[in-house]
Amino acid sequence: MPDRSEPSLDRMVGLAAGHSRSLSRRGFLRGASLSALALSSPSLLAACGTEGASVDQAACKSTDLSAREKVINFSNWIGYVDPVNAKDTSTLEKFKQQTGITVEYNNGDVNDNEAFFAKVSPQLQACKSTGRDVFVLTDWMAARMIDLGWLQKLDHSNMPNVKANIIDFLRAPAWDPKREYSVPWQSGMTGICYNAELTDPVTSFEQLLTRPDLKGKVELLTEMRDTMLFMLLMNGSNPEDFTDEEFSEAIALLQKYVDNGQVRRFTGNNYVDDMKSGDIVACEAWSGDVINLLGGGKYKWLPPEEGFALWTDNMLVPNKAEHKTNVEKLMNFYYDPVNAAKLSAWNYYFCPVSGAQQEIARFDKSATNSDFIFLDDETLDSGFSFMTLDAKQEQRYQRQFNEVQSG
Template sequence: MSRRTLLAGAGAGATALALAACQSGPRPKPTPAADRSDGDPTVRWANWAAYIDEDDDGNYPTLQAFTEATGISVDYQVAVDDNNTYYGKVKDQLALGQDIGSDTVCLTDWMVARWIRFGYTQELDHANMPNLANLNPALRDPDFDPGRTYSVPWQGGFGGICWNKEAIPGGITRVSDLWDPSLKGRVGVLSEMRDTMGCIMQDLGTDIAGDWGDDEFTAAIDVFREQVDRGQVRNIKGNAYLEDLKSGDTLAAICWSGDITVINAEAGDKWEFALPVGGGTLWNDNFLVPVGSPRKSNAERLIDFYYQPEIAAEVAAWVNYITPVEGAKEAAMAIDPELAENQLIFPNADTLEQAHVFRGLTAREEQKYQTQFQSILLGV
């Protein structure tokens, strides 16, 4: 299990999706569904795997607490394996304003920006979310959603490097260490373009948050293609990459921070995560309400519930990602003081300086870069 499946099964459709998603011409926006929350005390939440607190019986304690507090039952769906593949499943329904079967979905910043741009999300009523006052000020006004009109952060995290400590006792420090001949055929990378390419670009000296263009991306894609073509990279995966670490098929990888804590808890303390020399990536996944959802108010009450510091701390203690909720660190002290000092959950300024947000792309850049990346995934 992991927060984030091999894209090869998507076939050539993945490249077509990247092209279709970046069309820049005007398009009619669908009309939001009428809200029937008052007469329907349910909410459906689509999320990534291993991305909420869970007990030994497979129950979700904070979701049970939400239902007890509000009377709203939750259909929690582990439905997102990768931003692009999830979008490919629902984009036709979204374009028609239809119900996609979920009332709130958690997706990464750049994909949320796409949904907002196409009119696939509903405007949120902040009056239904008073606990949103606890949102970290640094996350309140992103360029893709000023004032958080359509989205609210769920969790954030780092993209970096990890390795099997038993197989690589000396560890690794840079992304380029993954290209060592001794690791040939035992390296994994992520199917999320911004994380894999972001880490490679920064290893080559490019600040992914800064002013860069085709030359810098081409230099990194050439490195990536070379390592795939020569068999250095074994797998390019989303949700399934941790299984390769567990089986030993891969000994080192570009990975997500919180996942390594989870795998160590599940399968023994065998792996180490680090932000590489050169820098890692920083991202947030965000709640949004799809345009066809008829239960927007229920979704807003769910979001509000998770902005209580005590609830946010309980989730953080299990998922080990960066919580966006102010006061959660103090609440975490009561759970586990060591947890409150974990830099992967409550990073300080020094840690944050080692990671960067992949800058926003124009429609032309999105089409070009995603197509180049997908062509490698698909063996073109």
């Protein structure tokens, strides 16, 4: 159905918004008659249901204009790249000087994996351009997009640094064993952040959710996987392999702490604001944020006693992005240990590039030994990730989680 309906829909929207490039009289008439058809028999459009979201990669060809157009449109989370307007030190500026490629950096265009997915899915589902050449998403979302056929295959011959310098831990994830579609940007940990001036150390999720002095002064993350991972751990379940029943029990546990008012609310990156205002004194938090957004100091981050979540955010090139080669040069650039060191010394996330530690030692002694940037093997092994979910599981779990959130 969408094959037939969507072009006419587009035309209608294009017409109404005046976006249509060449609005000839005939085009208008055709558009008008199509929209009249669509309106008089809407059943044509929606009454038959929708097709799936996956795209046939062979049919969805992308062109690469990198040779002519020296630009990259880059969408990322906030707090992830060193200040773009610091002309002397900015890594993106250095990239421009080296390659002549200008990066249009959309800071915070990605704020939540699912919300970003919702934002780009209409285009990617229909094999259309999203206007972005590269975006950064977490492992499980990257895996989903690979399954849907939404991403372009990368050419490693344009980025020798990646194969040469990526740390072994990230070299071959199960969902992209050859790193054909994804290259890690940074990794990080989910744990607990607390304000040392306002509360005693909070060392476990148990404490975070049961200590009476923290009642109503605690926040959890809206990302279902992040929060439920800890709930499962608290119940003694394995977040990498659990049953529906175990998940329901973990939901019940979460419900208890929402009902008794221990948890104030659920947030994304904006827990940072509530920590700063002092409205909350402890929360579930992403490791690097505590340094690069909160500034460290009295704000402490630690891995909870129950365990911590380890995740990676990956650079992905969507279908129809027109500057893939440019992006590959960017990937190559950030896998040069010198540049990787600069980046991690600023954002304090776990660096996926080997050799960066020696580079950091040259200019930033405190960052060299940071537990946030360089994780030893023991720590890496002890980090948890969340079980891979199929679409229906995902929907069911997400629904259970949202129902807790909506009281």
